[in-house]
Amino acid sequence: MANALLKPQFLIVCGLSAALVSCSGEGAGNSGATRFVSIQPIQVCDDLGIFCADLATFEEATRKIWAQANLDVSFLAPNRLNASRFLSIDNQDEFAELSFAGGAGAFGRSPLSTRTSGPISMWFVESIFPSEGLETLGLGWIDQNGVLIDDDILTFNNGIGRLDTVAHEIGHNLGLTHEGLGAGGVNNLMTDGGFRNSPSSLDDINPDGARIDQLTDRQIDEARNSGFAGTAPASSADSAAMEIPTTLPPLSAAPDALPWVPPPKVTPVTDLALLPEAAFAATAQAPEPIPNGPAMTLLTAVLLAGYLRWQPRGR
Numbered sequence: 543m544a545n546a547l548l549k550p551q552f553l554i555v556c557g558l559s560a561a562l563v564s565c566s567g568e569g570a571g572n573s574g575a576t577r578f579v580s581i582q583p584i585q586v587c588d589d590l591g592i593f594c595a596d597l598a599t600f601e602e603a604t605r606k607i608w609a610q611a612n613l614d615v616s617f618l619a620p621n622r623l624n625a626s627r628f629l630s631i632d633n634q635d636e637f638a639e640l641s642f643a644g645g646a647g648a649f650g651r652s653p654l655s656t657r658t659s660g661p662i663s664m665w666f667v668e669s670i671f672p673s674e675g676l677e678t679l680g681l682g683w684i685d686q687n688g689v690l691i692d693d694d695i696l697t698f699n700n701g702i703g704r705l706d707t708v709a710h711e712i713g714h715n716l717g718l719t720h721e722g723l724g725a726g727g728v729n730n731l732m733t734d735g736g737f738r739n740s741p742s743s744l745d746d747i748n749p750d751g752a753r754i755d756q757l758t759d760r761q762i763d764e765a766r767n768s769g770f771a772g773t774a775p776a777s778s779a780d781s782a783a784m785e786i787p788t789t790l791p792p793l794s795a796a797p798d799a800l801p802w803v804p805p806p807k808v809t810p811v812t813d814l815a816l817l818p819e820a821a822f823a824a825t826a827q828a829p830e831p832i833p834n835g836p837a838m839t840l841l842t843a844v845l846l847a848g849y850l851r852w853q854p855r856g857r
């Protein structure tokens with residue numbers, strides 16, 4: 543059902559969007575054969591592995607949402623990352639480090655994951671950008687590998703949980719933005735979390751009930767053409783859970799490490815990410831695909847998907 547916290551001005555947005563893209567009814571077809579997306583959940587814990595963020599995969603809702611695209615989302619056995627400093631992700635650089643630094647399999651990532659293919663890495667943490675004042679429930683790179691989920695999605699909506707955050711962030715990795723390809727309506731999966739209706743149960747999710755979390759045909763095409771969407775199910779051979787050592791080796795010590803380079807003079811993506819959502823969206827519509835491999839410059843042209851912002855902390 544519609545979110546009770548929706549502000550009146552957001553309804554105007556919906557009205558406009560309805561005229562342009564239809565707030566209901568898109569996304570039914572043209573999907574063809576099934577594609578497969580694999581998720582590597584990574585539970586972040588403190589250094590001793592005692593205190594951990596909650597795993598909140600909302601697997602059923604995620605699978606139902608992406609079934610609209612005939613896209614099968616499966617979750618590998620979770621890995622653990624014991625590293626206190628990542629329990630709270632304070633800035634974009636920390637997220638980039640988790641996502642891209644180190645060699646294959648670093649930071650709990652699947653060894654098969656690359657920036658543009660393989661299982662999508664999804665870290666579950668205690669908080670994301672806590673100093674921002676707005677609660678960021680999820681974060682994902684556009685067209686590249688890496689999702690952060692704040693385990694507070696479990697307590698959202700009086701404990702029902704924010705059922706569609708995981709599916710939304712996966713959409714960013716699959717190349718979707720908040721306003722492109724028909725997003726923007728209150729019932730579209732990829733609309734900014736502050737403007738989007740939130741399902742209260744599986745029965746609200748398109749094509750059922752309130753038909754929340756729809757995808758347009760164009761979004762479906764884009765997602766299915768992503769490098770993360772394979773034509774065959776992922777092998778289960780790599781799905782055995784791992785526990786990552788308490789102390790991570792120095793990044794420079796990993797022989798096949800993609801060196802972590804602080805972004806001193808590249809495009810100031812941090813600024814982009816910290817812009818208000820509306821301002822950011824205007825500049826983030828054309829993410830460039832980035833080739834995979836150690837030679838590329840970290841963070842070059844990387845665009846960070848807008849946040850799922852919600853109410854201020856301490857609500």
Ligand SMILES: [Zn+2]
Nearest residue numbers: 847848849850
């Ligand atoms: Zn988003």
